[in-house]
Amino acid sequence: GINAEYGAADVEEQVELGYVKENIVRVRETRITCLVANILVFVSLVMIPRPLEYIPIPALYGVLLFIAVSCLSDFQLWERVLLLLTEQSLYPPIHYIRKVPQKAVHTFTVLQLLQLAVLCGLSFSGIPYLKMLFPFIIIALIPIRKVFNT
Numbered sequence: 001g002i003n004a005e006y007g008a009a010d011v012e013e014q015v016e017l018g019y020v021k022e023n024i025v026r027v028r029e030t031r032i033t034c035l036v037a038n039i040l041v042f043v044s045l046v047m048i049p050r051p052l053e054y055i056p057i058p059a060l061y062g063v064l065l066f067i068a069v070s071c072l073s074d075f076q077l078w079e080r081v082l083l084l085l086t087e088q089s090l091y092p093p094i095h096y097i098r099k100v101p102q103k104a105v106h107t108f109t110v111l112q113l114l115q116l117a118v119l120c121g122l123s124f125s126g127i128p129y130l131k132m133l134f135p136f137i138i139i140a141l142i143p144i145r146k147v148f149n150t
Contacts, residue, residue, distance in 0.1 A: 008027065008028040009024050009025075009026065009027045009028070010024070010025045010026040010027075010028075011023065011024055011025065012024075012025045013093065020098075077109070077112055077113075077116075079094065080105060080106075080108070080109040080112075081109060081113070083097075083105065083106070083109070084106060084109060084110075088102060107148075108148070111144070111148070115141060115144075118137060119134065119137060119138075122134050122137060
């Protein structure tokens with residue numbers, strides 16, 4: 001899979017004589033992907049007046065929901081939520097599980113879920129002035145990170 005330490009590279013882990021050895025198998029080219037994405041964004045901006053009004057909103061929501069669900073497998077928060085529900089002996093060989101104590105991983109996951117719940121509560125509330133607190137909540141997350149980073 002893709003390892004965060006190596007960026008867009010496929011890393012194969014091999015265990016030899018009790019040591020984990022990581023070999024880079026393939027490096028993905030990412031400049032073309034960004035170029036194509038930017039071209040598609042430009043094309044969609046050109047299409048705003050006419051063709052986009054013929055796309056039904058539920059179809060658009062369905063596409064966005066599909067993209068979100070299909071990306072869950074690569075989402076580290078989702079992986080850590082699943083670890084909360086998994087017995088420790090069945091943990092997959094993920095690099096951060098080997099380097100960070102289990103209690104720290106679970107504490108970080110629960111805090112991140114709590115922060116996500118607060119932000120979603122502010123964003124989806126019907127009170128318009130409450131939504132203005134969103135940037136201040138994001139700024140308040142900085143000291144929380146500093147406390148838990150030490």
